[in-house]
Amino acid sequence: MDILLTVLSISSISTVLAIIIVIAEKYLNDYGDCEIDINNGSKKVTVQGGDTLLSSLGENKIFIPSACGGKATCGSCKVKVIEGAGDVLPTEEPYLSENEINENIRLSCQIKIKRDIKIVIPEDFFNIKEYKARVESIIDKTYDIKEFRLGLIEPSEIDFRAGQYIQIKTKPYEKIKETVSRAYSVSSVPSEKTGIEIIVRLVPGGICTTFMHEYLRVGDEVILSGPYGDFYLREDADDYIFIAGGSGLAPIKSMIFDILEKRIDKNMIFFFGAGSKKDLYYYEMFKELDNKHENFNYVPALSRPDVDDKWDGEIGLITDIVSRYVDDEMKNHAYLCGSPGMLDACINILKSKGFTDQTIFYDKF
Amino acid sequence: MKQTPEFMKIQENMQPGILTAHGFIGDDTRNIKDIIEEDNKNILSLDLSHSDIADRMQYFTDLAVNELGNRILIDNDFIVSIDDHRGTMPCPFRDNYKAVKRNTKLENTKLGKTVYWSDLNIHMIRDHGFYEGKGSFFRIDTKDITEILGMITAK
Numbered sequence: 001m002d003i004l005l006t007v008l009s010i011s012s013i014s015t016v017l018a019i020i021i022v023i024a025e026k027y028l029n030d031y032g033d034c035e036i037d038i039n040n041g042s043k044k045v046t047v048q049g050g051d052t053l054l055s056s057l058g059e060n061k062i063f064i065p066s067a068c069g070g071k072a073t074c075g076s077c078k079v080k081v082i083e084g085a086g087d088v089l090p091t092e093e094p095y096l097s098e099n100e101i102n103e104n105i106r107l108s109c110q111i112k113i114k115r116d117i118k119i120v121i122p123e124d125f126f127n128i129k130e131y132k133a134r135v136e137s138i139i140d141k142t143y144d145i146k147e148f149r150l151g152l153i154e155p156s157e158i159d160f161r162a163g164q165y166i167q168i169k170t171k172p173y174e175k176i177k178e179t180v181s182r183a184y185s186v187s188s189v190p191s192e193k194t195g196i197e198i199i200v201r202l203v204p205g206g207i208c209t210t211f212m213h214e215y216l217r218v219g220d221e222v223i224l225s226g227p228y229g230d231f232y233l234r235e236d237a238d239d240y241i242f243i244a245g246g247s248g249l250a251p252i253k254s255m256i257f258d259i260l261e262k263r264i265d266k267n268m269i270f271f272f273g274a275g276s277k278k279d280l281y282y283y284e285m286f287k288e289l290d291n292k293h294e295n296f297n298y299v300p301a302l303s304r305p306d307v308d309d310k311w312d313g314e315i316g317l318i319t320d321i322v323s324r325y326v327d328d329e330m331k332n333h334a335y336l337c338g339s340p341g342m343l344d345a346c347i348n349i350l351k352s353k354g355f356t357d358q359t360i361f362y363d364k365f
Numbered sequence: 366m367k368q369t370p371e372f373m374k375i376q377e378n379m380q381p382g383i384l385t386a387h388g389f390i391g392d393d394t395r396n397i398k399d400i401i402e403e404d405n406k407n408i409l410s411l412d413l414s415h416s417d418i419a420d421r422m423q424y425f426t427d428l429a430v431n432e433l434g435n436r437i438l439i440d441n442d443f444i445v446s447i448d449d450h451r452g453t454m455p456c457p458f459r460d461n462y463k464a465v466k467r468n469t470k471l472e473n474t475k476l477g478k479t480v481y482w483s484d485l486n487i488h489m490i491r492d493h494g495f496y497e498g499k500g501s502f503f504r505i506d507t508k509d510i511t512e513i514l515g516m517i518t519a520k
Contacts, residue, residue, distance in 0.1 A: 071455070073384070093461065094462075175388075176381055180382075205503070206385070245433075303435050304436070317433050317435070339449040341434075341467070
């Protein structure tokens with residue numbers, strides 16, 4: 001009986017305390033209107049305090065890159081905060097270098113607006129918009145990669161640079177109640193302004209890739225934002241080396257077609273690493289480009305071709321193939337996109353050939 | 366076992382749609398304290414530690430990384446391959462740990478059994494003694510994993 005009374009007393013006290021906390025939060029966390037000063041007064045917005053900097057800016061149509069949609073898991077939503085953000089939070093620390101902390105770089109998804117705040121963001125961020133789009137086609141490219149074409153509804157046109165990415169918002173499905181955003185590189189050319197193409201590889205257990213692969217249908221509307229990212233083609237190189245694997249082909253495809261379309265007189269060599277023939281896609285298309293354009297060389301390589309593949313192309317790890325083709329005298333820019341393991345291995349090879357951080361470009365989401 | 370508020374927040378993080386599509390609990394009706402407790406008992410009964418298991422998993426993952434997805438034969442009995450994706454995965458235990466999105470597939474050719482794990486699995490086993498709930502996408506059965514990794518002999 002004593003135990004029962006003790007349990008009841010503790011439960012009652014806990015309930016009362018919880019109610020007091022909820023009521024107190026309602027009043028104490030009313031921060032009122034707060035001003036966000038952007039780029040030394042070049043733009044000012046007034047927001048209701050209490051929300052994160054990332055979502056408050058988003059409500060004012062200022063979109064900060066965020067591959068995870070504000071869950072502090074990607075570290076992409078960095079902004080410089082001049083004043084008004086308080087100390088760096090433990091949730092931000094894993095994503096910030098010592099230099100960044102010294103320069104007041106913060107994760108905008110973790111900063112709660114409680115007072116006026118002054119921030120600095122790149123001017124490019126003002127060009128990022130939210131778009132309503134409709135799924136026009138979904139095509140299986142391999143057993144785990146699909147190509148999606150999205151027609152823009154409102155706004156009806158987008159300006160981006162070859163290599164940049166957009167973010168797609170999922171809708172709730174099955175047990176998933178919340179909307180999340182994920183980043184996907186655009187694979188179509190910038191001249192196609194009324195729609196975009198993206199390539200999505202299914203990640204086991206991935207919230208957004210599962211949505212895209214299994215729940216999104218032709219005709220569905222989706223919300224996306226963009227363009228984002230500084231992985232885009234620089235036109236000041238002598239020649240270009242492109243290296244991709246899996247869905248990393250997306251931004252590279254956009255860059256290659258952009259160069260060909262603009263008739264930029266540069267030599268290009270495109271290495272695509274795959275396991276076996278079933279992992280290859282756009283193979284015929286790039287082969288045709290190779291035959292048609294003197295300045296484009298396509299080098300697909302299989303690391304473990306199946307017996308039935310009848311493959312007469314390059315065989316081996318992409319690193320070995322790149323090492324054989326690229327010589328120390330080349331004065332190129334290298335653009336890489338693929339899995340982190342492939343990127344790290346290829347960067348090491350390129351650096352051993354004299355490439356530097358200034359001549360190697362990659363998007364490591 | 367009753368859970369602390371901190372563990373209740375962790376359990377919330379493990380629901381489908383928060384960090385992954387399927388979550389970390391599966392159809393297990395136990396709370397995570399109980400899941401950890403039971404798996405801990407199983408591991409102790411085998412005279413092993415969570416670090417022993419995590420070290421063994423990491424050993425295979427590290428050897429397979431350089432093969433960029435190719436299968437590699439290790440120590441005569443194990444065929445291992447890696448599949449990695451762009452991005453990182455935060456640990457649901459709110460310890461600020463981020464794992465690369467990398468999955469290891471290991472086949473024990475002697476037993477004819479295969480097991481999959483993610484880099485996050487290795488971390489959660491080593492630092493939290495957590496093997497995920499039953500029915501979860503990346504649940505690792507404590508007895509199976511020790512057999513397949515060649516740490517105990519299958520009976």
